[in-house]
Amino acid sequence: xxxxxxxxxxxxxxxxxxxxxxxxxxxxxxxxxxxxxxxxxxxxxxxxxxxxxxxxxxxxxxxxxxxxxxxxxxxxxxxxxxxxxxxxxxxxxxxxxxxxxxxxxxxxxxxxxxxxxxxxxxxxxxxxxxxxxxxxxxxxxxxxxxxxxxxxxxxxxxxxxxxxxxxxxxxxxxxxxxxxxxxxxxxxxxxxxxxxxxxxxxxxxxxxxxxxxxxxxxxxxxxxxxxxxxxxxxxxxxxxxxxxxxxxxxxxxxxxxxxxxxxxxxxxxxxxxxxxxxxxxxxxxxxxxxxxxxxxxxxxxxxxxxxxxxxxxxxxxxxxxxxxxxxxxxxxxxxxxxxxxxxxxxxxxxxxxxxxxxxxxxxxxxxxxxxxxxxxxxxxxxxxxxxxxxxxxxxxxxxxxxxxxxxxxxxxxxxxxxx
Amino acid sequence: xxxxxxxxxxxxxxxxxxxxxxxxxxxxxxxxxxxxxxxxxxxxxxxxxxxxxxxxxxxxxxxxxxxxxxxxxxxxxxxxxxxxxxxxxxxxxxxxxxxxxxxxxxxxxxxxx
Numbered sequence: 001x002x003x004x005x006x007x008x009x010x011x012x013x014x015x016x017x018x019x020x021x022x023x024x025x026x027x028x029x030x031x032x033x034x035x036x037x038x039x040x041x042x043x044x045x046x047x048x049x050x051x052x053x054x055x056x057x058x059x060x061x062x063x064x065x066x067x068x069x070x071x072x073x074x075x076x077x078x079x080x081x082x083x084x085x086x087x088x089x090x091x092x093x094x095x096x097x098x099x100x101x102x103x104x105x106x107x108x109x110x111x112x113x114x115x116x117x118x119x120x121x122x123x124x125x126x127x128x129x130x131x132x133x134x135x136x137x138x139x140x141x142x143x144x145x146x147x148x149x150x151x152x153x154x155x156x157x158x159x160x161x162x163x164x165x166x167x168x169x170x171x172x173x174x175x176x177x178x179x180x181x182x183x184x185x186x187x188x189x190x191x192x193x194x195x196x197x198x199x200x201x202x203x204x205x206x207x208x209x210x211x212x213x214x215x216x217x218x219x220x221x222x223x224x225x226x227x228x229x230x231x232x233x234x235x236x237x238x239x240x241x242x243x244x245x246x247x248x249x250x251x252x253x254x255x256x257x258x259x260x261x262x263x264x265x266x267x268x269x270x271x272x273x274x275x276x277x278x279x280x281x282x283x284x285x286x287x288x289x290x291x292x293x294x295x296x297x298x299x300x301x302x303x304x305x306x307x308x309x310x311x312x313x314x315x316x317x318x319x320x321x322x323x324x325x326x327x328x329x330x331x332x333x334x335x336x337x338x339x340x341x342x343x344x345x346x347x348x349x350x351x352x353x354x355x356x357x358x359x360x361x362x363x364x365x366x367x368x369x370x371x372x373x374x375x376x377x378x379x380x381x382x383x384x385x386x387x388x389x390x391x392x393x394x395x396x397x398x399x400x401x402x403x404x405x406x407x408x409x410x411x412x413x414x415x416x417x418x419x
Numbered sequence: 420x421x422x423x424x425x426x427x428x429x430x431x432x433x434x435x436x437x438x439x440x441x442x443x444x445x446x447x448x449x450x451x452x453x454x455x456x457x458x459x460x461x462x463x464x465x466x467x468x469x470x471x472x473x474x475x476x477x478x479x480x481x482x483x484x485x486x487x488x489x490x491x492x493x494x495x496x497x498x499x500x501x502x503x504x505x506x507x508x509x510x511x512x513x514x515x516x517x518x519x520x521x522x523x524x525x526x527x528x529x530x531x532x
Contacts, residue, residue, distance in 0.1 A: 233422075233430065234430070235428055236429065237424070237430075237431055238431075250431060323431070
């Protein structure tokens with residue numbers, strides 16, 4: 001708990017190999033589509049691999065955009081494997097063809113996670129392309145045929161939630177070995193769809209469902225994997241952190257810059273690939289050695305600060321929470337993209353339960369839109385209202401969602417109004 | 420600091436609170452203490468930090484699952500490119516629309532009114 005900013009190692013690295021993408025997902029945090037203006041050359045990418053291996057990285061996940069749209073993606077993958085690290089990939093799966101799957105296999109890619117955000121109607125709507133669900137499913141099968149371990153990842157939101165049971169059956173039948181969940185948060189294009197986002201009180205329904213999936217999944221070989229914004233310390237914490245079994249692993253705070261590292265395709269370094277670039281960029285591999293950035297940049301070392309320094313950034317509910325000292329307000333990215341600063345996370349099961357115990361619930365409302373750049377975000381206001389305010393129905397189509405209503409009791413401060 | 424799950428409600432409790440209160444602060448259960456569950460693990464539980472970022476799932480953390488597949492089922496994918504898929508070399512993919520489906524966009528517009 002007293003690690004200095006210079007300690008630790010980036011054991012796990014997520015690398016956006018290119019921002020070019022063959023989808024235009026409506027929830028894409030990086031607004032992928034076009035490549036960045038100055039993406040790393042093959043030589044620079046291979047040098048980056050060398051540095052990461054020297055620093056003790058154990059696994060690198062290649063993402064995009066769509067990583068396979070870069071011509072040398074498997075050259076980089078092979079270099080990662082040859083350097084003694086695991087290489088995995090995450091894909092939207094629009095066109096992971098047999099040729100690409102074979103290249104991945106030959107390069108030594110250990111596993112590929114395909115994004116599937118519900119059944120076809122919900123998935124296609126979020127992915128912005130009719131047929132993208134079928135394409136993703138086809139990519140899963142192609143990868144499996146090529147002998148690559150397949151996993152899936154799903155955006156959890158008001159569009160996908162109703163499909164989880166059917167999706168569970170489908171993924172088990174397809175031989176998927178792991179299923180990762182992430183709550184959709186308002187970064188990038190997702191900030192333009194606040195009606196798709198869960199309200200904090202929705203977690204009272206979402207998390208028990210996830211626990212059920214985790215337990216059933218373990219029994220059927222589909223291992224539950226919570227993203228860092230699933231939590232925290234509710235009654236299902238042990239199930240979530242121990243992959244569907246009871247165990248002693250618990251959430252121990254954001255891993256950004258502690259044992260994780262994110263790289264953007266132009267060489268920008270962040271503690272986590274999802275963090276807003278404007279605030280969390282520590283530098284660029286073209287200008288400085290990654291180890292130097294890791295050891296010195298405050299944008300990477302904020303989770304390695306002393307306990308009291310980390311506690312000082314907490315505010316709102318999280319500042320007074322029972323778990324504040326170990327939780328640290330959960331996922332830094334999630335808190336930041338809602339309120340423009342870390343330290344107060346509205347997506348927390350424990351928090352929702354505490355509110356309910358008081359006869360209250362919290363509701364988020366967007367007050368400003370995102371400007372339109374990769375990894376940008378809008379700002380949201382948080383209202384505390386009576387728990388008996390009209391509920392919103394879960395369902396597959398936004399048109400079915402009644403607008404959030406209810407008495408406004410108290411608006412909590414948002415970024416800019418508190419220092 | 421050690422956290423332990425209450426055997427009754429599943430909520431995690433700091434060991435120091437178990438010792439001070441003698442019961443779970445969330446459900447008031449003394450069952451754990453009575454059975455020695457809290458006491459036996461106090462101070463001993465490991466904090467395990469799982470890396471569960473938005474993208475990755477470390478390869479050594481998942482299990483294989485054949486899902487009951489038959490060869491016939493497995494052949495369905497067969498590396499086909501999905502309808503409407505484009506080649507990586509297709510320069511049109513640099514267009515910022517990224518392949519967005521106009522019909523879906525229109526549906527969004529309609530339902531967002």
